[in-house]
Amino acid sequence: MDPNDPLATYIPWDPQAEGVQTTESGLQYVVVREGEEGGDTPGPRDRVSVMYDGRLTDGTVFDSSYERGSTSTFGVGQVISGWTEGLQLMSVGDEFIFYIPTELGxxxxPRPGGVIKPGDDLIFRVELRxxxxxxxxxxxxxAAWDKFTPWNSDLPEVQKTGSGLEYVVLASGEEGGANPQGGDNVxxxxxxxxxxxxxIFDSAFKRGEPAMFPANRVIPGWVEALQLMKPGDRWLVHVPSNLAYGPQxxxxxxxxxxxxxxxELMDIVPVQ
Incomplete structure (x- = not known):
């Protein structure tokens, strides 16, 4: 292991080592670096962008955003419980090392065919970006659904693109707002x-939690619509079959x- 790697000091893991803190759940962690005072701390419904390195207790790397060269973005409540708890201890700019016992991992x-075996404890280096x-x-x-259901392409509010996508603007965000680009997360x-x-077949509104995903990794109708929207925009969008899931x-x-x-486009998170 590279002696300059912050993990080198903590593998093999020693729960009695200087700086190791333990929570009531059994999660253990070390603060490697603190960000600026007053940085945002995530809550359970928030989303985060992080750099991380995941290891088995013998130092074997099983996942690393450092190796991929880009941050990973996900919901705080959508990962293993050790991560969910640990992230809420951090603020932007912090770098922690976590020892996650198997019951929090x-x-x-574990995922079939992977390096992680049943009962494995895990070690992560995490930077909260x-x-x-x-x-x-x-x-x-x-009221908008009532007005535009069934969809009527001839109504004067309906706007159309060359692909066949149609939409109605229900509300607009600030003028001059940026549009999502490429793989930006929305x-x-x-x-x-x-x-x-x-x-209804799917609803983030009913779940009470927004979705976050890359703007270029959805059905073609969504890709096109998102590229036309800016934060604060709220549209009804009609996606014909060939721009949705097609014959399959x-x-x-x-x-x-x-x-x-x-x-409703709430925010754009550029790829870092």
């Missing part, structure tokens, strides 16, 4: 309904289904 059910605070939950615009509230029948469908979405979405 993957326990007896950014916190995206979760917006307050909000309701869908039922934070959105949305609800998806079938064009035929109007049934996806889960509850049948083949050749046109879809309608209410989308």
């Amino acid at each position: 993957y326990g007896d059910r 950014q916190v995206v605070k979760a917006p307050e939950p909000r309701p869908v615009d039922e 934070v959105v509230y949305y609800e998806g309904r079938f064009d035929q029948g109007g049934g 469908g996806n889960g509850p979405i049948p083949p050749n289904a046109a879809l309608n979405f209410e989308v």
